[in-house]
Amino acid sequence: MTVTPMIAVDNLGKRFKIYEKPWYRALEWLDGKPRHAGVWALRDISFEVPAGQCLGLIGANGSGKSTLLKILTGVTVPTTGTARTAGPTLALLELGTGFTPELTGRQNVFASASLLGFPPGYAAGRVDEIAAFADLGAYFDRPVRFYSSGMFVRLAFSLFLFLKPSVFIVDEALSVGDHQFQQKCAREIHRLKAAGTTLILASHDMAAVQELCDQVILLRSGRIVRAGRPEEVVARYYAEANLGTRRPLPAVPPAAAATVPPAGAPATTLGDEIEAIRRDSILTTGPVAGVGGLCILGVRVVDDHGRPAGLVRVSDFLTVQVVVEAREAVTEPNFGIGLVDRFGRPVFECGCRNQHLDLAPVATGTVFVMSARLRMSLTPGDYSLLVAVGDSAGHPPNTGTVHDRRMGLGPVTVYWNEPWLPFYGIAALETCFTEVGRL
């Protein structure tokens, strides 16, 4: 049985021309000599979606998802290849585009339908359903400019749902409105799908992608990295840890190729250890803060086998090893580490004093090694590391003099490679589920 696909994309590519100055374009028209740089936002994209199926599009920001969706809706003209949809296609790319603030919700429903080229009777037959779903009450007949942002989104979403397109494109729009409305939308999307609407879902919400999609495409730098079953592709997405664009993921943790002694044969003396840490140090010439005194000479991150590692599975251990030299005597030395996520949020910061480890005074010229073993119970992603040494003498709790503080080290990548995530949110709390009993 051959089924004509609802969406057929063949060898699609989109190249943007970048001109340094706008008039270079005119010069190019006149003499035909190219004066632009070309950037391929999409390349070699081919796929098909059978009617009634849901395709997920995932990938980091800038991977080409939006450009692909814009081509599918007909907003953007592709440079190469073709994209064909067999039937009316509606996108939630930008909710409420085309709403006129002076018109009421009801008038906007009609205006939008006519804007999208639907016949006049089409919206009229559905306006009651739309009003009921949007649940705006009396506001439905008030001008849209009095709406709260949530009400605006509800009206837009209801309108799009009930215009009943053959292909429905949802782009991050599922995260709008309050929790209750989100659930209502999710139910409605399920219903649409069950009724045979073909869906394309572009999202960073992997739970939604896995729940709704029949196939998933992972994009990176405008190319298809992987296409297939949702579990597979989402696992790959996490394996790339949201950021695979910058460096290719090694097949085995980088430690395997490193120059350190093999597992099970740790450095024998402290001198060897210090030498190894300084050799594998991830210290950069980046930002340095502190008044000096205690100086950080080297920082190394290793896994439980003692191998340098920049990659760790969720909830596995990493150990941060730091070599410190005291260039002056310090009576109450303190040492701490921290992790900052890719949004710049400090996820965790902790020092010896917090853990009631009071270090003995150090004399001038002493070199000592500190280490912190961390369970990386964090959501998959990139984290930068910070290490700091200081003096707590004469300071109230939670304060001290920073001697040397190094930030932005790493990054350390936390990954996950199974369909079920171990948890949702920023970090894992110790959790114990028990079924207490059944009646």
Place this chain on the structure above:
Amino acid sequence: MITLLHHRRYILENALHDFRHHYAGTGAGILWNFIHPLAMVAVYWLVFSALMPTRFDAGDHQPRSYLLYLCSGLLPWLVFGDCLRRGTTAFRDHAAYLKKLAIPETVFSAKVVASSALTMAISLALVFAVAILEGRGPDWTWALTVPVLVLLLVFAYGLGLALGTLNVFFPDLAQLIPILLQIGMWLVPIVYAPTLLPSGLRPLLALHPYLPFLVGLRDILVDHAVPAPVVWLGMMAWAALGLVAGSFVLRRLRGELRDLL
């Protein structure tokens, strides 16, 4: 063409909406649509009637009303100029739609022309009123103003399509067009008599796009005469040229148009 038919409801509703709401919130509201052209006419009439006798000679030794002569040329030109200015910025003004919805670009140019058609109707009514006041009462030839003005608006549509597209790539165009329109207005005898034009410039006059429309309108409104076939041919040629230019430019640049908005 088919896309325009498909979106006709949107075009017409929005043109009407633009027309009605252009002056929304102002005290005089819709009246501004009359006040603006009347003020322009008043200015030129006051200034030029001091320079020219009220019964002035357009070159053929037949005295005519200067006011009617002025209105028949100036009012359609003002609407044409306004239409072209708005056509030039049409795509940038509607960037929010073009970037997100797959509505054909031509819809927005057509919308501009449709709302200009309404203003044109008002202007035409004003010209008729002036004619009646001047004792050049209704005449069957007045019906011919409709095809003339339709051809003028078709020309404006095609030109607007080309300029609107180019303005996305070169925004300076939006600044340049009003200047060109200002110069263009003084190159043809809209407010002055053709005899005032230096004879060396007269052959060049034939290249001015507005000339056949101006001649046609004056024939009909001032002289109650049917324009000569060559005048009709001139109008149709400009309208066709406008459409060809518009569709050529749009087709060539459509691939990049929305990427730049």
